[in-house]
Structures are given as structure tokens and as C-alpha cells.
Amino acid sequence: MASSIAELSAYDAASILASFERVPSTPAPLPSPHAPPSFWQQTYAGPGAEQGVRDDRAVQGQADVAIVGSGITGISALYHLARTLPAPARLVVLEARDFCGGATGRNGGHLTPVSALWYSDLAASQAHLSRYLPAPPPGKTREEVWGNDRGAQTDETVRRMLTLEARTVAELLALTRGEMAMEKKRARVSKTQEHDIDPQLVMQGNWTLAFTQQEEQAYEDALERAKRAGLSDWAKHVRRVDPEEVRTALGAREVRAAWSAPGSTVHPRRLVALLYHAARREAAARGIEIEVHTACPVERIAEQAGPHRVRLATARGELEARYVVHATNGWASHLAPQLAGPDGIVPTRGQVVAVRPTQAVDCPQGLLANDGFEYALVRPLSEEAGAPPPIILGGGREKVASAEWGVTDDHTTAPEASTFLRSYLPTLAPEAFGGQAPHAEWTGIMGFTRSRDPLVGPLLRDSALGGEQAAAVPGQFISAGYSGHGMPRAFSCAEAVAQMIVAEERGQEWDCPVWFPRCYLTAPPSLLHDGAH
Numbered sequence: 001m002a003s004s005i006a007e008l009s010a011y012d013a014a015s016i017l018a019s020f021e022r023v024p025s026t027p028a029p030l031p032s033p034h035a036p037p038s039f040w041q042q043t044y045a046g047p048g049a050e051q052g053v054r055d056d057r058a059v060q061g062q063a064d065v066a067i068v069g070s071g072i073t074g075i076s077a078l079y080h081l082a083r084t085l086p087a088p089a090r091l092v093v094l095e096a097r098d099f100c101g102g103a104t105g106r107n108g109g110h111l112t113p114v115s116a117l118w119y120s121d122l123a124a125s126q127a128h129l130s131r132y133l134p135a136p137p138p139g140k141t142r143e144e145v146w147g148n149d150r151g152a153q154t155d156e157t158v159r160r161m162l163t164l165e166a167r168t169v170a171e172l173l174a175l176t177r178g179e180m181a182m183e184k185k186r187a188r189v190s191k192t193q194e195h196d197i198d199p200q201l202v203m204q205g206n207w208t209l210a211f212t213q214q215e216e217q218a219y220e221d222a223l224e225r226a227k228r229a230g231l232s233d234w235a236k237h238v239r240r241v242d243p244e245e246v247r248t249a250l251g252a253r254e255v256r257a258a259w260s261a262p263g264s265t266v267h268p269r270r271l272v273a274l275l276y277h278a279a280r281r282e283a284a285a286r287g288i289e290i291e292v293h294t295a296c297p298v299e300r301i302a303e304q305a306g307p308h309r310v311r312l313a314t315a316r317g318e319l320e321a322r323y324v325v326h327a328t329n330g331w332a333s334h335l336a337p338q339l340a341g342p343d344g345i346v347p348t349r350g351q352v353v354a355v356r357p358t359q360a361v362d363c364p365q366g367l368l369a370n371d372g373f374e375y376a377l378v379r380p381l382s383e384e385a386g387a388p389p390p391i392i393l394g395g396g397r398e399k400v401a402s403a404e405w406g407v408t409d410d411h412t413t414a415p416e417a418s419t420f421l422r423s424y425l426p427t428l429a430p431e432a433f434g435g436q437a438p439h440a441e442w443t444g445i446m447g448f449t450r451s452r453d454p455l456v457g458p459l460l461r462d463s464a465l466g467g468e469q470a471a472a473v474p475g476q477f478i479s480a481g482y483s484g485h486g487m488p489r490a491f492s493c494a495e496a497v498a499q500m501i502v503a504e505e506r507g508q509e510w511d512c513p514v515w516f517p518r519c520y521l522t523a524p525p526s527l528l529h530d531g532a533h
Contacts, residue, residue: 004211004254004427005211005252005254005424005427005428006211006212006254008420008423008424008427009211009369009370009373009374009424011370011373011398011399013371015403016398016403019401019402019403019405020342020346020403020405020448020450021342022405023341023342023346023405023406024341024406025340025341025342025343025344026340026341026406027333027334027337027340028330028331028332028333028334028340028347028408029334029408030096030297030299030331030334031096031097031101031102031297031331031408031410031445032409032411033096033097033295034411035097035101035106035410035411035442036411036442037442038105038106038352038440038442038444039352039354039390039392039440039442040105040106040107040109040267040268040269040270041098041101041105041106041269042440043267043383044267044269044270044273046098046099046100046269046272046273047099047273047276047277047292051276051277051280052280052290052291052292053099053276053292053294054291054292054293054294055098055293055294055295055296057291057293057316058316058317059092059094059293059296059312059314059316059317059318059319060317060318060319061090061319061320062090062308062319062320062321063090063091063092063308063319063320063321063322064085064089064090064091064321064322064323064505065077065081065085065089065091065092065321065322065323065324065325065501066092066093066094066310066312066319066321066323066324066325067091067092067093067094067324067325067327068094068298068312068324068325068326068327068328068335069093069094069095069102069326069327069328069329070093070095070099070100070101070102070272070292070294070327071100071102071103071104071105071272071327071329071486071490072100072104072268072271072272072275072486072487072490072491073104073327073329073479073480073486073490073493073494074093074095074325074327074494075093075100075272075275075276075279076275076490076491076494076495077325077327077479077494077497077498078091078093078275078276078279078290079275079276079278079279079282079494080494080495080498080499081288081498081501081502082279082280082282082283082286082288082290083282083286084498084499084502085288085498085501085502085505086502086505086506087286087287087288088287088288088289089288089289090288090289090291091283091288091289091290091291092290092291092292092293092319092321093290093291093292093293094293094296094297094298094312094314094319095292095293095294095295095296096295096296096297096298096331097294097295098294098295099269099272099273099276099292099294100268100269100272100273101294102328102329102330102331102444102445103329103330103350103444103445103446103447103486104268104269104272104486104487104490105268105269105272105444106350106352106410106442106443106444106445107268107350107352107394107444107486107487108350108352108375108376108377108392108393108394109265109266109267109268109377109392110206110263110264110265110266110366110375110377110487111169111172111201111263111264111265111266111271111487111488112169112206112261112262112263112264112366112368112487112488113162113165113166113168113169113262113263113488114161114162114165114485114488115162115206115208115234115237115238115261115262116162116222116223116226116231116234116235116237116238117208117219117222117223117238117259117261118222118372119158119222119223119225119226119229119231120218120221120222120225121222121452122158122161122162123152123154123155123158123225123229125451126152126154128451128453128519129154129157129158129519130153130154130157130519131465131518131519131521132518132519132521132524132525133153133154133156133157133518133519134518135153142156150228150229150230151228151229151230151231152229155229155230155231157517157518157519158229158231159230159231159234160514160515160516160517160518161453161517162231162234163515164489164492164493164515164516164517165488165489165492166262167492167515168488168489168490168491168492169262169263169264169488171491171492172271172491173201173203173264175274175275175278176199176201176271176274179197179274179277179278179281180197180198180274182281183195183197183277195277197270197273197274197277198270198274199266199267199268199270199271199273199274200266200267200270200379200380200381201264201265201266201271202264202265202266202364202377202380203264204264204265204364204365204366205260205261205262205263205365205366206260206261206262206263206365206366206367206368207241207246207258207259207260207365207366207367207368208258208259208261208367208368208369209246209252209255209257209258209367209368209369210255210256210257210258210369211254211255211256211369212256213256215256215257215371216256216257219257219259223235223238237261237262238259238260238261239259239260240257240258240259240260241258241259241260242258243255243256243257243258245258246258249361249362249363249365250361250363250367250428250429250432251361251429251430251431251432252428252429254428260365263365263366264366265364265366265377265380266487268487275491276292293314293316296314296315296316297314297315298312298313298314298335299313299314299315300312300313300335301313301324301335301476303473303474304320307322308320308321308322309321309322309474309475310322310323310324310475310476312324321475322475322505323475323476323477323501323504323505324475324476324477325477325478325479325494325497325501326459326476326477326478326479326480327479327480327494328480329345329445329446329447329480329481329482329486330345330346330347330348330408330445330446330447330448330480331347331408331445331447332344332345332447332478332480332481333345333347336459336478338460338461338462338463338464339455339464342450343450343463343464343465344449344455344463344464344481345447345448345449345455345464345480345481346405346406346447346448346449347406347407347408347445347446347447348397348403348404348405348406348407348445348446348447348448348484349397349404349407349408349409349410349414349443349444349445349446350394350395350397350404350443350444350445350446350484351394351395351396351397351404351413351414351417351418351421351441351442351443352392352393352394352441352442352443352444353392353393353394353421353422353438353440353441354390354391354392354393354438354439354440354441355390355391355393355425355433355436355437355438355439356384356387356388356390356436356439357388357390357391357429357432357433357436358431358432358433358434358435358436359388359431359432360388360389361378361388361389361391361429361432363378364378364380370395370398372484373395373396373397373398374393374394374395374396374424375393375394375395376391376392376393376394377391377392378390378391378392379391379392390439391425391433393421393424393425395417395420395421395424396414396416396417396418396420396421396424397414397417399416399417399419399420400414400416400417401416404417405448407445408445409443410442410443410444410445412443413441413442413443414443418441421438421441422437422438446482446483446484446486447480447481447482447483448481448483448484449464449481449483451519452483452485453481453483453517453519453520454479454480454481454482454483454486454489454490454493454520455478455479455480455481455520455522456478456479456493456496456497456520456521456522457477457478457496457497457500457520457521457522457523457528458472458473458476458477458478458500458522458523458527458528459472459473459476459477459478459522460472460473460522460523461473464481464522465522465523466522466523466524466527467524468524468526468527470522470523470524470527472523472527477497477500477501478497478522479493479494479496479497492515492516493520496512496513496516496520499513500528510528512525512528
């Protein structure tokens with residue numbers, strides 16, 4: 001075992017970046033069925049046939065919108081479309097595995113918006129940030145339009161990134177409170193049992209930990225750069241935490257510095273089930289028909305003439321649709337091979353363990369360390385009577401030679417990551433975790449882009465991103481490539497895609513929301529008939 005957590009966590013950043021560029025441009029396969037269940041799948045079954053989720057029904061007929069994928073993106077798109085698509089309409093979700101069986105149902109359980117601590121990473125690529133960045137209208141200054149004129153103009157894009165994630169989390173928290181209150185009222189009035197839709201949110205913030213002077217200085221520099229860029233209103237949400245407070249909570253003796261920022265932890269599968277519950281309620285009120293087909297991988301997508309211009313082939317039949325939303329993240333290039341390779345979306349395997357401490361750990365905050373490669377949370381409750389709540393720890397892929405870029409096998413684990421994860425907690429907090437082996441271990445497939453930003457908008461015919469001459473595939477849209485950070489982004493990105501579909505359906509121009517970073521767009525706003533100033 002390494003003598004210190006800093007020694008254990010060391011990695012070669014340049015090597016990891018170089019290995020990303022070496023990933024071959026080979027389309028992803030279909031997700032294979034029956035991957036070993038994650039902790040989240042073991043502890044929550046999710047909606048079934050009574051809630052309209054079926055694995056035995058034929059796929060046929062015509063849909064207004066087909067959504068491929070039932071994770072946080074797919075069900076968010078379903079929710080937004082159920083609220084806004086002109087009725088009557090038929091929405092069909094096609095899922096290769098079980099409900100929320102992809103990356104969302106296999107992640108680390110965090111719902112934490114990015115903070116000003118990460119300004120240096122967010123602002124790193126000026127060329128990327130400036131994509132489709134609007135200038136102030138004639139006669140207006142940046143201060144009049146955006147409230148400040150400090151920093152580079154691309155800092156307005158960074159502001160939108162921060163805003164989108166904070167907005168996403170706020171919307172999900174409000175939706176959770178509203179749905180749970182309505183469900184309690186429904187059960188009370190009807191004198192029936194409540195549906196179990198509690199996503200077990202813990203809103204106690206997030207701690208970012210530093211174990212070396214170099215890490216500490218990098219985070220402090222990022223905060224100062226954010227302030228100089230006119231983002232003081234975001235930097236103020238980050239505060240230094242006395243390392244002794246962290247040591248007391250975790251028993252982590254080596255913590256050199258720590259910062260607290262807004263954040264939550266959540267049971268991700270439960271959260272998506274709550275979203276689905278809300279989507280069904282909205283759809284029923286508006287005369288929108290919803291179907292969800294699980295164990296139903298989409299094998300092929302083809303274009304055809306007519307209003308239902310897309311044909312989706314599955315093992316249970318074919319479906320024609322006016323629109324398709326690709327909510328497939330790391331698997332996106334299976335149906336859209338133009339997205340294969342480093343220029344598109346690279347499937348990337350992440351690994352997670354659940355460990356029961358020898359004694360209860362009083363740390364309700366989510367935890368980030370090692371430039372975000374490691375992330376952890378203590379569950380708010382124990383699924384086993386008499387046992388302390390487990391800690392969920394993800395990370396270790398930086399210890400694998402390939403950094404798990406291009407890996408699509410989530411049936412197995414990486415031995416190097418397993419060894420690291422088994423050593424991490426005993427090294428970090430030996431009193432609570434010494435000698436404790438994980439009681440659950442699993443992997444999941446993320447989707448990474450070179451910029452680490454998602455691809456949102458029309459699916460392009462020949463590439464992931466395009467310029468003014470880009471050709472879009474009629475009726476097909478995508479929101480994917482969250483680069484391990486989908487939970488605080490997917491809900492709002494899916495909303496943008498839903499807005500694009502509704503605008504096209506109504507013959508209107510899509511107006512880019514003020515909270516949406518235009519660098520996420522797959523194509524220039526002009527290709528979307530953007531009416532924004």
C-alpha cells in the first residue's frame with residue numbers, strides 16, 4: 001500500500017491526454033445485455049409494467065418522437081416534450097437494457113454543479129469557447145448586456161456553463177419537492193399507498209480536497225482567475241473549509257486544504273424514476289401518449305421519405321418517427337458512426353465501489369479529489385439493518401494504461417482500478433476503512449468529447465461538430481458526450497433539444513436560451529434558424 005494518499009493518487013496527465021487521441025474511430029457496439037447490476041440497480045427496481053415500462057411489447061406504428069435511451073437525458077427529454085410538444089402526440093422511448101440501465105444507473109451518485117474552483121479547466125480552450133459566441137448588439141457594451149466587462153469575452157461562455165449547471169440542479173430540486181408533495185396529496189386523497197419516488201437527495205454541499213501544496217495552489221489560482229474574469233458572483237459560493245473539520249468528519253489525516261461548494265448527492269435511478277413519474281403526469285394531462293420499451297436495442301436507423309422521416313429497427317419490430325432524440329451518450333456512435341473517435345464521442349469506462357465502514361462516517365457532503373478523478377459520498381441511510389451507511393467511491397481509471405478510453409465492456413472491471421479503489425479508503429481514512437473490502441463493485445460507460453463539453457443539437461451528417469456549411473440529418477437530434485459530468489447538465493441540455501423539436505414542429509425559430517452555452521451546440525445557430533440576439 002502507498003505510504004500516503006498523495007503518492008497513491010499520482011498520475012501522468014500528459015499520458016492520459018495522449019491516449020485519448022489514440023482511440024480508433026471505430027463505432028461503439030450495442031450495449032450488451034445483463035451487465036452485473038450496480039448498487040443503484042440492486043437497491044431500487046424502478047418503474048415496471050404497471051407504470052408503462054414493458055420488455056415484451058411489440059414496437060410498431062408511428063411516433064411523433066422516438067427517444068433512444070432511458071437515462072437522465074432520455075427521460076428528461078421525455079418530460080420536456082410531454083409538457084411542450086403540441087398534442088395529441090405519441091412519444092416512444094427505446095432502451096437497450098432495463099430502465100435507466102446505462103451510465104446514469106451506474107454512476108457515482110453526485111448531483112453537483114461545477115464551481116469557480118474549476119475555472120482554469122473551463123476557460124482552457126478559447127477557440128472552443130468562442131464557437132458561435134454572440135457579440136453585444138450594436139451600441140451596447142458588454143457591461144450593459146452581461147453585467148460586467150471584465151475578462152475575455154469567452155468568459156461569458158464560462159458564465160453560461162456555470163449558470164446551466166446551477167439551473168439544472170435547482171430545477172431538479174424544485175421538481176423533486178413538487179412531485180413528492182403531489183404524490184403525498186394524491187395518496188392521502190385517494191387513501192392509497194404512496195408511490196416510492198423519493199430520490200434520496202442530500203443537499204449538504206460538496207467538498208473538494210487537496211493533499212499537496214501544488215493542488216492547493218492550483219485551486220486558489222483558479223478562484224483568483226475567476227474573480228479577475230468578472231465571475232466574483234460565482235467565486236463567492238466557494239469557501240475554504242478548515243482541514244480539521246474534514247479530518248474529524250472522515251478521519252482523513254492527510255487533507256491539506258478543502259473547499260466547500262454547492263452540491264447534492266442522490267440515488268440516480270430513483271431521480272430518473274421521479275422524472276418519469278412527472279412526465280407521465282404531464283402527458284396524461286395533455287393527451288400525450290407515452291410508451292417505454294426496455295430490452296429493446298435500436299439496431300439501425302434509416303432515413304425515408306414522408307413526414308415520418310426516420311425508421312428505427314429493433315428486434316421487436318420497426319417504428320417510424322418524425323423526430324429522433326439520440327440520448328445514448330457513450331454508445332452514440334453505434335447509430336451515428338460519424339461520432340466515432342476523438343473528434344466525436346469516445347466511450348470511456350468508469351469504475352465504482354460501495355464499501356461499508358467499520359464505524360459510521362459523519363460526512364453528508366459529496367467529495368471530490370485528485371482533479372476530479374476520485375469522487376465519493378456517504379449514503380444517507382443503510383440498506384442493511386444494523387450496518388452503517390456505505391460510502392460510494394468512484395475513480396481509478398487514471399491508473400489504467402489506456403485510461404479506459406474506448407472501452408465499452410461494463411461486464412468486467414479493470415484490475416488496476418480495482419486495486420487502487422481497494423487501497424484508497426484505507427489509505428485516506430484507516431480507522432473507518434482499514435481492511436474493509438467492497439461489498440459491491442461495478443463499471444459504467446461514459447461518453448467523453450475532446451472539449452469535455454456535450455454535443456447538443458441537430459445530428460450532423462458527416463461530423464460531430466460543424467460550421468455554416470454543415471448538413472444536418474433531418475429530424476434527428478442529439479444530447480450526449482457529457483464527459484463524466486452528465487447529472488448537472490443533461491436535464492437542461494435535453495430541454496434545449498426539446499425546444500428545438502417543438503420550434504421546428506410549430507414552424508418557429510428556435511431562440512437560444514440565455515442560460516445555454518452556445519459552444520455545446522453541434523451546429524451554428526443559423527442552421528437552427530436561431531432567432532436570438
